[in-house]
Amino acid sequence: MDDSPEFFGAADGGHAGPAPVQPYRVLARKYRPRNFAQLIGQDAMVRTLANAISRDRLAHAFLMTGVRGVGKTSTARLIAKALNCIGPDGAGGPTIEPCGQCEPCVAIGEGRHIDVIEMDAASHTGVDDVREIIEAVRYAAVSARYKIYIIDEVHMLSRNAFNALLKTLEEPPAHVKFLFATTEVDKLPVTVLSRTQRFDLRRITAPMLKDHFAWICQQEDVEAEDEALAIVAAAAEGSVRDGLSILDQAIAHADMASDGKAAIVTAAQVREMLGLADKSVQGRMLEDLLGGKGAALLDGVEQQYALGVEPVALLRGQMELVHRITLHQLAATATEAGLKGARGEAAAAADGDIVEQFAARLGAAQLHRLWQLLLKGYEEVRTAPDPLVAAQMALLRVMHAADMPDPGTLARQLESLTAGAASIAAGSVDPETSRQGQAVVPATAMSALTVAASPPPSWADLVAQVEDAGMLQAGQIMRDWVRVVALTQGSLVYRPAPGYDEDLRTELRDALSRATAEPWTVVLAEAGVEAQPSLGEAAKAQAQAERDIVRNAPLVQAAMAAFEGAQLMEDAEVAAVHERKWHRA
Structure with a gap:
């Protein structure tokens, strides 16, 4: 039974009604690349694929990675077209320039080809979903040259799903190709990365996005200011999809022209829409x-x-x-x-x-x-x-x-003030001339010079301050292992004592800053630079000198000569002997 409008008749004399209005397609979907020539900013990847196709060196698995909106899924579909295109005459082979007219190209472009299976790994994460792929790859393609699996957001697969896919991914049948797309390639197992040919899709530059958006506005019969397109391109942050979404919103936000036919996108309106300051x-x-x-x-x-x-x-x-x-x-x-x-x-x-x-x-x-x-x-x-x-x-x-001067300017000002103060102190500049402005040093500068001319701090005093602040371990390290090369207020240049190879700069800087409540700069001098002995080494050297004085005293020499085998005992050793006698008693 015929149920066409002509059979039933129509209110206007049997004529069919108007064609249904097609729903609006957003710019990000409407201007999705249909061939590699429309894929902007990925010339290196296109060149690699073209060489692989022309030399018949096609990998069995491809991985597209990059930030959002640079064309990962679109690239996977274009690769599927390139591998399955048969040309307008039906006799073509794989090509980097798919015709877009043959049945495989049209069906893949519309997402309905039976041999090109797209799977969203975000909603198919389990091992059962991968098991279906493993079972299906054994069968040849129905009508295409290759059976192609496009798995988007592949990093969302579970660990068990990845493990189940590994063997098939390493040695798939000759008629099967895998195309993976992901924004987080670091989450993929290394065993998967080693089995794929990886393409890092580049972030699209702002000038390239601006030119692309200008072409789209021309296709859409929309007028847009260059500055407005530049703002949209900058807000896209390298993502074509994000930029097209913003451009779509800007066109809807724009005012119509006086003739009511075209929208005019202005920079002021785009700033207002995005909440940017003029x-x-x-x-x-x-x-x-x-x-x-x-x-x-x-x-x-x-x-x-x-x-x-x-x-x-x-x-x-x-x-x-x-x-x-x-x-x-x-x-x-x-x-x-x-x-x-x-x-x-x-x-x-x-x-x-x-x-x-x-x-x-x-x-x-x-x-x-x-x-x-x-x-x-x-x-x-x-x-x-x-x-x-x-x-x-x-x-x-x-x-x-x-308006604060930078450190270099401050240093130059301090040098000039120092030179002026030295001239006054030496009497080379007449005070009356100074009062006339030829070599005037302000009181604040003189106080600064007084501070700068103060004697450098004592290393022993600084170590004592650190220990008094409760940092006993840091103080012990400073006593035993730090040889001072140069020391001024807020600055230390040192070399570690022999036998200590660790970098002490951070520990010394923190300890000195906490103890003195002032910032410190700690520098490790090069090997071979002359340095003072550490406090521990100096104390040992002084104790040894004192012992030598005692040993060389005439009375001690006479006593040791009178008593054969006599030895000079240190104070600590004497105390230990007395303690042992006390315990025995």
């Missing part, structure tokens, strides 16, 4: 931070927080701005030296007036110090119970530390 806002915040404008800085943080920008995103935006400024400086230096590479060109292309201005103002030491302070603040904000308060305090701390 570049101009980041520049103003850095300007307030460097200028010591605490009230304006906190006001900017409050405004961004009210707009929905997370405090941790504010800190990350400042870190990215400092990073871009640093790259801009390096790119300029590399350009002058003729060594500018792809990364430098990309950094220079992405820089605006704000970055150029800061790059001209700030030095490398300031940028590195800003980065360290912001990084510490970022970690605090990320784990703080109140992120907003933590972000405010972190930025204020960076603001107060931003």
Whole structure:
């Protein structure tokens, strides 16, 4: 019985109704690579596969690993196509460029080929699931050249499942190929890794992602600003799937054009969608931070927080701005030296007036110090119970530390102050001239010089402080095994005494810092450097000298000559003799 619409008739005179509306397919599925030419960023792997196919050196098992969204499962399906393609005329063989028209290519692309079995190891983890594979591999492929098993997230298989698969994986039938995909290759047993040909899929670079997203927008009849695509590419963190998901959301978030036909994706809308601070806002915040404008800085943080920008995103935006400024400086230096590479060109292309201005103002030491302070603040904000308060305090701390001179500048200032003080002390500079500003040494500098000119600490006193602080073992080591090469306030250069080969730097630094409540730098001198004897060695040498004085005394010499066989007993030995006599009594 015919149950077609024509048989039953239709309300509009027997004509069939409109075709059903196809559901929307997200960009990550719609633009999944259909051939190796569309697989971006994996040229080395494609070249290896092409050579293996052309030389008929195909492995029986392949392992694709990499971060999420770089194309592991898509690559496995493309390999399945390449191995089973028969060409439009049905007479082709394995090829790195599958036709996409023959029945195997079409069926594999639609996921319905009977000889290409996909299994999700996350939901099929047991040995029973693997036992089904072991039983099925004995039978030849139904219609394809190879029977192919694609196992996604293979690291989720249990240990027993891996053990059950090992023998089949090592010596499978000639008509069977295994394709594994995983994001956590470290969880796979070594026995499995040794039986597969491994491909590490690379993280896709931001410029390559940006070009790919621009092509997709063109295919989708969507207008997008270059800066908007750059933001999406940076947020993707090397993952094509993540980037396409963000781009899909950005297109839905974008406003329609005036003609109502196409969406326009702008950078401002993408920042608003992702909760990122605007570049101009980041520049103003850095300007307030460097200028010591605490009230304006906190006001900017409050405004961004009210707009929905997370405090941790504010800190990350400042870190990215400092990073871009640093790259801009390096790119300029590399350009002058003729060594500018792809990364430098990309950094220079992405820089605006704000970055150029800061790059001209700030030095490398300031940028590195800003980065360290912001990084510490970022970690605090990320784990703080109140992120907003933590972000405010972190930025204020960076603001107060931003204008501090670096250690090199401090050292140069100290040298100049020392030279000025020495000139005044020697009378080579007239006090009246000093008062006129030609060689003025401030009172604070003189106090610093007084501290610097104070005598170095005594090693014996330091050891006593360590022992008084309760660190008896460390004090004993310092007495017996440490030979001092150089000692100043807060700095120790040493050599270990013969017979002690362990590195004592960490233990000495911790003990001295705890005992003196000051930071210490401990350096191990090279072998052969002249060093003072340890306190234990000095004490033994002094005791031996005292014994020699007693032995060489005339009265002792006369007594030993009068009593043949007499010996000079040490104090400890005398005490031991008396103790033995007391016990016998």
